[in-house]
Amino acid sequence: MILALLALISGFALLVWSADRFVEGAASTARHFGMPPLLIGMVIVGFGTSAPEMVVSALAAFQNNPGIALGNAYGSNITNIALILGVTALINPILVHSSVLHKELPVLTGVTVITIILLVDLKLSFCDAGILLLLFSGLMFWTIRQGLKQKNDSFAKEVEAETASRKMPVRVASFWLAAGLILLIISSRILVWGAVKMAHIWGVSDMVIGLTIVALGTSLPELASSVIAALKGEHDIALGNILGSNLFNTLAVVGIAGIIQPFNVGTETLWRDMPVMGGLTVSLFVICYGFKGRQGRINRVEGAVLLTVYLAYTVYLIATA
Numbered sequence: 001m002i003l004a005l006l007a008l009i010s011g012f013a014l015l016v017w018s019a020d021r022f023v024e025g026a027a028s029t030a031r032h033f034g035m036p037p038l039l040i041g042m043v044i045v046g047f048g049t050s051a052p053e054m055v056v057s058a059l060a061a062f063q064n065n066p067g068i069a070l071g072n073a074y075g076s077n078i079t080n081i082a083l084i085l086g087v088t089a090l091i092n093p094i095l096v097h098s099s100v101l102h103k104e105l106p107v108l109t110g111v112t113v114i115t116i117i118l119l120v121d122l123k124l125s126f127c128d129a130g131i132l133l134l135l136f137s138g139l140m141f142w143t144i145r146q147g148l149k150q151k152n153d154s155f156a157k158e159v160e161a162e163t164a165s166r167k168m169p170v171r172v173a174s175f176w177l178a179a180g181l182i183l184l185i186i187s188s189r190i191l192v193w194g195a196v197k198m199a200h201i202w203g204v205s206d207m208v209i210g211l212t213i214v215a216l217g218t219s220l221p222e223l224a225s226s227v228i229a230a231l232k233g234e235h236d237i238a239l240g241n242i243l244g245s246n247l248f249n250t251l252a253v254v255g256i257a258g259i260i261q262p263f264n265v266g267t268e269t270l271w272r273d274m275p276v277m278g279g280l281t282v283s284l285f286v287i288c289y290g291f292k293g294r295q296g297r298i299n300r301v302e303g304a305v306l307l308t309v310y311l312a313y314t315v316y317l318i319a320t321a
Contacts, residue, residue, distance in 0.1 A: 004197035011191030012217040015052050018187055019221040022180025023048030028173035041159035041237070042100070042143050046244025049225065051181075052218040053249050055188040057257045060210075065196055066263035070124070071210020072218060073253040074269070074277050078211070079219040080242045080249075081280040082310030084226050088238050089303025092230040096288050096296035098155035100146050101236060104243045105285045105296075111135065111250050112281045116274050122265045129258025136251035155236040158229075191217065204321040207266060211273060212317055219245075239288065239298075246281070276313055280306070 023045060030044045053076050060068040088094060096102065114135070118128045168176075191214065199209040222241050229237040257263075283306075288296040298306075 001198075001201050004194045004201060007190050007194030008198060008213070008217075009194075011187050011189075011194055012220070014183060014187035015056075015191055015217060016220045016224070018180045018183035019048065019052050020180075020224070021176045022051055022184060023221070023225075024168070025173045025176030025178075025180055028168045029170065029177050031167075032170045032173065036148060041155055041240055042146070042244055043140070045159070045225075045241065046248055049221050049241055050245045050248035050253065051184055052188065052221060053245075053253045054256060055184050056192060056214060056218055057253045058260060059185075059188050059192050060206075061257040061260040061263075063192065063196075064261060065192065065206050066124075066257070066261065067206025067208075067266075068192060068195055068210040068214055069257040069261075070254065070263075070265065070269065071207040071273075072214045073249045073257070074273050075211035075215025076219045076249050076253075077246045077277050078273075078280060078313065079215050079310065080222055080246055081284050082306045082313070083216075084219065084223045085239070085242055085284070085298060086303045086305075086307030086310060087223070088226045088230045089298040090300055090307065091227060092233065092235075093300055093303070094230065094238055094288075094298040095235045096239060098236040098240070100155055101240055101243060102289060102296070103146070104240075104247070105289050107139070108243055108247055108250075109281050109285045111139075111247060112278050115250055115254070116278055119265050119270065119274070122267060122270060124254070124258040124263055124265055126259065126262045129255045129262065132251045132255035133259065136248075136255060139247060139251065155240050158234045158237045161234075202321075205266075207269065207273075208317055208321045212314060276309075280309065 026044045026048050027040050030040050035044070053072055057069040057072050060066070060072065085094070115132070118124075118131065195209050195214050196206065198213070199206050222245050226238045226241050229235075229241070287298055287302055
């Protein structure tokens with residue numbers, strides 16, 4: 001048990017550090033090659049902050065641990081909205097200025113609904129995974145178009161200011177891009193091994209471990225970046241990190257895992273986890289979209305409600321495990 005726990009802790013620590021190095025290297029490299037700031041924020045940072053979930057779920061699928069693969073993706077979505085945005089809004093209420101993020105909110109809601117419909121039969125088939133990856137490809141095409149058109153969006157300005165403050169030579173950026181990716185893979189292997197061992201020791205399902213410990217660990221990069229953005233008053237970055245990560249998780253992370261190893265989905269996932277993820281996504285859309293001329297925002301009361309939902313859900317998972 002001690003070895004498994006050490007693997008879990010060291011895997012988390014190395015995962016968070018390598019993910020941060022990977023994102024900084026990728027963003028700096030993209031900036032050197034003249035990529036627009038909005039594309040860096042939506043594509044490069046979105047991919048980078050979801051890289052831990054992507055690598056962990058892919059390795060879990062390769063090792064025939066579908067519970068960790070799916071639990072990591074959906075648990076990260078729940079953690080991103082309920083815990084990270086809840087904590088961030090308590091620190092500094094989040095105002096939604098970006099028109100691009102306004103467009104992403106209904107897209108994320110629609111994608112979540114489609115995912116639930118695909119898994120109603122309790123199977124993630126090769127075809128289902130292909131549909132998710134096809135949707136992801138379409139989303140990337142739309143994102144690139146938005147990034148090239150909306151150069152003066154408030155999200156783009158925040159990303160430009162943030163990347164300008166973290167300049168590094170192109171050789172250094174390229175080194176951390178490659179090294180960060182390699183360390184991500186190594187740390188993910190350590191983490192998955194430790195998580196599977198702990199699940200067997202505690203006698204709980206891989207899904208519960210994926211939804212709780214693994215999801216929290218792989219969401220730590222988003223937590224750090226969103227809290228730092230909130231402290232700096234960079235509201236669109238704080239929200240953009242979460243929207244981008246959840247879109248990547250729902251489509252790419254689950255899709256890649258399903259392509260590697262199609263698997264059955266437990267009934268508890270359909271009636272317990274997916275309604276929570278879907279409900280939180282819809283609530284995020286309602287809170288942040290800004291209807292009837294009202295500016296979208298997450299205030300401290302709403303942040304406290306989101307955090308309470310996360311704590312109640314986590315306690316329920318542990319109590320029933």
